[in-house]
Amino acid sequence: MVEDINTFKSVEIDLINMTSTNGGNVLPAEEPPTVLYVGQHETQRSEQVNVDLLRRAQDHGYDLLTTPITTPKFQSRVLELLESHMSRLETSDTASSIPLPMISSLSPEDSDLVPEDSNSSLIAVTSPWIDMASLDPLIAHISRQIFSLEVAYAAFCGVSNVLVHGPTTSEGTARFARTILEALGLGAYVHLHLLMPMTGELEQDVSADGTHLAEMVRPQYASADEDESEGEPELFASWEMWNTIRTICSYTTRLSIALEVPRGLPPQSLQCRWYSEPIRLLMLPRTSFLRNGKGYPVLSKQHQHFLTLLLRLRFPPWALLSDCGRIPLETTTAGGESEPTPGLTPAEAAASRLRDSVDDPTQHLQYMRHLQQSQPSRPPIERFGQGYQDYMQSPLQPLTDNLESITYEVFEKDPVKYEWYERAIALALKDLRALLGDERQVIVAVAGAGRGPLVTRVLQASRKTGINVKCYAVEKNPNAHLLLQRRNATDPLWANQVTVVASDMRSWPGPTTTDGSLTETDLLVSELLGSFADNELSPECLDGVQHVLHPGHGISIPQSFSAHLTPIASPRLHSDLLSRASTDISLSVSEKWEIPYVVMLHQFDYLSTAAVPATAEGPRTPDVQQAWSFSHPVPAEILAQARQRGAGGTAADTGTPYTGPSTNDHNARSCTLRFACADRGVCHGLAGYFETVLYSSPNDSHKNNNSAQQTIELSTNPVTMAEKSKDMISWFPIFFPLKTPLFIPDGGEMEVSMWRQTDDRKVWYEWVGEVYVHVPVGEEGGTKRLRVGMSELHSSRRNGCMM
Structure with missing residues (x-):
């Protein structure tokens, strides 16, 4: 004992x-408050992330903010280079003699990210339109270059948390994992978080506004599985891809999961499996929420239970609200009243203040804070061992x-x-x-x-x-x-x-x-x-x-x-x-x-x-x-x-x-x-x-x-x-x-x-x-x-x- x-x-x-x-x-001491860091994420962020935007987000209650590492101009430059190379391959009789294209270093137009002390509150997002697991060696080669450039630059700017979109199919998972392993060597303090669905595919189409490199795969490298059954995806397929990646990366503590929570949770067996994994970010898209009778966003009882389990971990994950409203332009005064946005007439400002709260762009954030404050009490043994869960001790010699x-x-x-x-x-x-x-x-x-x-x-x-x-x-x-x-x-x-x-x-x-x-x-x-x-x-x-x-x-x-x-x-x-x-x-x-x-x-x-x-x-x-x-x-x-x-x-x-x-x-x-x-x-x-x-x-x-x-x-x-x-x-x-x-x-x-x-x-x-x-x-x-x-x-x- x-x-x-x-x-x-x-x-x-x-x-x-x-x-x-x-x-x-024994009477456990008063239970400490639940810690929940909430971040704001936009899949197509149009506003440049800078100190002012971050301060505005924090004024409204967000703790974290995501930022793309590169700009749409960089994507255009890469696509032009890739199309040019493919044209050369099509017109050349000796395609094997044409070297693979090399992407030059980032230019000021390629990224808005700069070194700042405030970057500790940022999560950098790598390009979602690359395909590091591609069967096409050209696409995979281009994707690896882009990924390496972005991770290295994020590390240089002092951003330690990088969000990476995981593979979409099991094919090429080993190639994807090898690229991740190489990227971990680009910065000693960089932590990579793989965005993975609990099952099936991500609910958010991250490539809706642009060309995904997977669409440019040459016919001879097209996957034979693409046109096969359109039935239900294999339940544990996403978890197995993650397992392959972390095994190749030797269970490094600098690689974790950004788990997207779907509107309908999978069976409890799969929920328990994900619970055991190193979830660092919990991605909550707008589709994860329901609307109650008054029109406010809420999570189902099953979602609330899953969130409660995660918040009881020794190191609970951060929550990212994805496409759940932009950062409001107005700020609030010390008395809690909204200040009018510059340029609005008094009538327009009054209308803004009187708008229905269900249209508030921070309503999802407010609901998350409500959940944070209303967490159920922990069982006695958890309160007794709070902070020492999964802490291994060698037995004594009694x-x-x-x-x-x-x-x-x-x-x-x-x-x-x-x-x-x-x-x-x-x-x-x-x-x-x-x-x-x-x-x-x-x-x-x-x-x-x-x-x-x-x-x-x-x-x-x-x-x-x-x-x-x-x-x-x-x-x-x-x-x-x-x-x-x-x-x-x-x-x-x-x-x-x-x-x-x-x-x-x-x-x-x-x-x-x-x-x-x-x-x-x-x-x-x-x-x-x-x-x-x-x-x-x-x-x-x-x-x-x-x-x-x-x-x-x-x-x-x-x-x-x-x-x-x-x-x-x-x-x-x-x-x-x-x-x-x-x-x-x-x-x-x-x-x-x-x-x-x-x-x-x-x-x-x-x-x-x-x-x-x-x-x-x-x-x-x-x-x-x-x-x-x-x-x-x-x-x-x-x-x-x-x-x-x-x-x-x-x-x-x-x-x-x-x-x-x-x-x-x-x-x-x-x-x-x-x-x-x-x-x-x-x-x-x-x-x-x-x-x-x-x-x-x-x-x-x-x-x-x-x-x-x-x-x-x-x-x-x-x-x-x-x-x-x-x-x-x-x-x-x-x-x-x-x-x-x-x-x-x-x-x-x-x-x-x-x-x-x-x-x-x-x-x-x-x-x-x-x-x-x-x-x-x-x-x-x-x-x-x-x-x-x-x-x-x-x-x-x-x-x-x-x-």
Whole structure:
């Protein structure tokens, strides 16, 4: 558990400052206002973008403005050059000897863009009429030159954000991607944003007023697919083009998406896929908006929901209102009244002020600001982890590291976990009283007491149930042990009735009677679970302390726990790992792919989901499968066999590690899971969760009490968390990365094999992914399972958890 929020001190401190306590529960701080940068974009901008226009736009509430890099005169010059060259080719008998045309450098007439300090508020737009993916080498050559000239000049002028129109067909996508890759080298601070439709084609015809170079492709290079079916476009075609481009560009963080939002949103499966991608700009054309009963522009409920999801990202995209009204000429006074535009008569100015507000050219902007101010509240776990979504942290070594107080304080603020623990303890105490009698004092040991939150819950459960307990707090951290002693002396609830023990739980001999002899524990309580249940050595620790538990009626809380997996697409995490430099000199570059990371997963997509009707609304249900499980206490025969198995120890004469059976072999696990993937996608890793049964009472009498819950469970599994432990914040998921992402075709199957490996020194994980498709065989309708992709075997052995 403790590794979830505490790897970096600044993260811990910020999370602490976000919260305040009230009766032991966490209260997220006041939610910060939603940040939304809104820009104005015109596909055919006629007014020159300068400082005055930008200031006017900002006066009316816009944050950003787009500007074309080159002018229509530059387009005319290029078309003349291209037509002249084609004429030469047509009249020449030796066309191969004619060199490809070269476009000269930009002239003052070719661009209105100049270096200005205000250019940080501009998004430069490359020429939408070029075709870098063209099959015609002449058109592609001209387009690449134009694109390079424009990006280089934008970088020179200090514009760091450049909007680029993406490819229109899948043909030539690789050529387009190579051009993008070259352009990224033209400026170290230039970020390219590819304008892509969610599906099909862009709703705005950017080449309506001019010749597109695609129209000048020579007949011998015309695409064979142009005259084919005019049916519905392939649903994921646009996403797959993007995937090809970003893969060739090695997931660079300087390449992102400007996603055009259509009037009718595609199915939720595609919405979720785009959500997981690096959307930096959200293009909202006029056609995306509806008109309400009063004539004002609004977005549909589905559009509002999609926007809300994007605004909750760690880095929310900017919104670009496209062709939703020009920048008004008039400005406003300090009192909010419109000043008349110069040159208007008083009557004309009055008419302008009295015009209906639905004709206001900034009405779409006003609506976006309304949405910004009326965003719904975030769920508690999002408020708790605000700013740290998709922030990967290496797990701690819980048995070798001593935690600091601020680390304990973070997870003690969970509003659910300790309440559920108290319920489980109370239920167990009642069952033990029924078994042992009313006079018998119940001996309870809290193993790994930390700063004592579970001790407090034991004492509260004792008080509420009226069952007398003798409580032991066992803690190996000497600093925490000192705090436990002080708390025992000063806390009125503890009142010096807790026996505080400074010991590793595995070497603690157990509780003692008044005459000093050892006795056994009736109830053993611990909170050793990690994000993947067993990744903080909970099985090993509980095995080591089980000798103090009564072999007949002894109860362990938790009683059992299980690890769960599902494949996910997370380009953000993969990109972060690619660019992450190791801060540990003992960690090689390749080893960063072989560490399971604790991370608050946020911007990702489930690749395998439960089948739902196509018309169904609401969130999809991921297919999360159980990898393995553990139960406690472990049968005595298993522990006895483990002791016999490890009798060889270490060869004392040579120091060579013993290579025979390990005393911990019984805690090794493995699994092979199959996940059906309806839609194509890319797997970047595996998301891990856990479920645990804190206590399940065998006492049937509890069933007669409607207020009593017979089984107390916790879960981080997204399928069951809402039912078992809603709003719990102690644990973030775990992420097992894949060094090389795996592409999964439509209807493919992802097979995951994972091992929990162990020896007498450490525990580590190994994992591998495989992709299969089912292809038809013969005429009888049979199929054959064919493997089409496989990852390498990943192993965290060098960075395993030390026992």
